[in-house]
Amino acid sequence: MKKVIINGNDLTIEDVVNVSRKYYKVELSKEAKKKVNESRKLVDKFVDEEKVVYGITTGFGKFSDVFISKEEAKKLQRNLIFSHSCGVGDALDEEIVRAIMLLRANALAKGNSGIRLSTIETLLSMLNKKVHPIIPEKGSLGASGDLAPLSHMVLVMLGEGEAIYNGERLSGKKAMENASIESIELTSKEGLALINGTQVMTAIGLLTINDAINVSKMADITAALTIEALNGITNPYDEKIHNLRRHKGQIDTAKNLLTILDNSKMTTKQGELRVQDAYTLRCIPQIHGASKDALNYVKERIEIEINSVTDNPLIFPEEEEVISGGNFHGQPMALPFDFLAIAISELANTSERRLERLVNPSLSGLPAFLVEKGGLNSGFMIVQYSAASLVSENKVLAHPASVDSIPSSANQEDHVSMGTIAARKAKEILDNTTKVLSMELLAACQAIDLRGNEGLGKGTDKAYTKVRETIEKLVDDKIMNIEINKCEELVKSNVIIEDVEESIGTLNY
Secondary structure (H helix, E strand, O other): OOEEEEOOOOOOHHHHHHHHHHOOEEEEOHHHHHHHHHHHHHHHHHHHOOOOOOOOOEOOHHHHHOEOOHHHHHHHHHHHHHHHOOOEEEEOOHHHHHHHHHHHHHHHHOOOOOOOHHHHHHHHHHHHOOOEEOOEEEOOOOOOOOHHHHHHHHHHHOOOOEEEEOOEEEEHHHHHHHOOOOOOOOOOOHHHHHHOOOHHHHHHHHHHHHHHHHHHHHHHHHHHHHHHHOOOEOHHHOHHHHHOOOOHHHHHHHHHHHHHOOOOOOOEOOOOOOOOOOHHHHOHHHHHHHHHHHHHHHHHHHHHHOOOOOOOOEEEHHHOEEEOOOOOOOHHHHHHHHHHHHHHHHHHHHHHHHHHHHHOHHHHOOOHHHOOOEOOEOOOHHHHHHHHHHHHHHHHHOOOOOOOOOOEOOOOEOOOOOHHHHHHHHHHHHHHHHHHHHHHHHHHHHHHHHHOOOOOOHHHHHHHHHHHHHOOOOOOOOOHHHHHHHHHHHHHHOHHHHHHHHHHOOOOO
């Protein structure tokens, strides 16, 4: 049985993808169990001594100066989860919910949150037995963490709320019973430990960056097919040019293009047909490369965050200290996720412009809108409309969420990150961008057929063949969204990337 053992220190993006999408089992390491128990002992000690400690023996936010007795501790934690369950909107996808549960458990496994071991194990039992809480996608400010959505996760642990189990939407109580998992009663500090963190925004952003890396590879493959369809000039991809600027993404993209196009009979050298190509052909290394550099920056931030403790207060058992701080604040992820949104949207921007060059006869030298009987047939005319619509929508979505802040909790929490909104926007932009690239890919293959396939590159030949195995050349008008959707499924399945990489080796990203 494939599994991931967590300790709070070395979880990888690949681990999270395996758990969220491939249903790997999750276990706590022995070391993590020990640290969790040591942290809990200190919380119990402070409760017994009735020491005033934020979130343990006090209320929350503006109510931090209200003392809570030992007898009221359990009710305080239950009230916290109930009152904070204010999420609205559609439910998050199952894979995101699974990623959230794993990331929260991994943060707790570090042993600085003061939660009981049994409570973490309940969360992991839900994950392993596929009890997936219904978590509304909206309602988080991204500081103090993802309070509202995480509260909906915890509701099911209490036998409340709703969950999906075996494909059926059930009450939390029924889902837990059907999975033979005992519901829990929270005690001091536990409710806060479970909901005060950045795991919702990070889960969404993590799955988005994982897919965006593949989309960046697909952007290079698709662009290479368009280069061939337009008899593009390959001199601008010469490594000598890019070594003079030294940006890694730019260098990597140029290498990708030359490798994908190796042995092509459809490309040209400068001066053969024209002296220079337009920017969206000539500057692909600079444009795609900048997005690659941004993606790698965001990936590094995520790798840090998924092995961090992001709740408050934090427990330090060796020093017998509890310190109230601000690790729940989502700003370190909000800015990267806004950057991620912009980087992905730029891949769509250039893709749509290349698509326009393919369908415009004055730019391509091909039949108008890539159809032989134009007038009777409209061909790819409205495909470009649809792509233009998506990139315009992306421009609206790419407006940074992190520049906004609305004070909350009676101005105690007077700056918030909006990081979860940033992550959700990046995910939506990725979906739009995947569609735009699918449209360009479809059009590039059509253009190659119309131009006459004189011999594609080692990589582009594999991509073209994979498309043509599923989608025929357009002769007469069809219901185009069916063709687009078929192509999008190919792109999302990553089979094109796999075939290309099998032929030419792993693409740079």
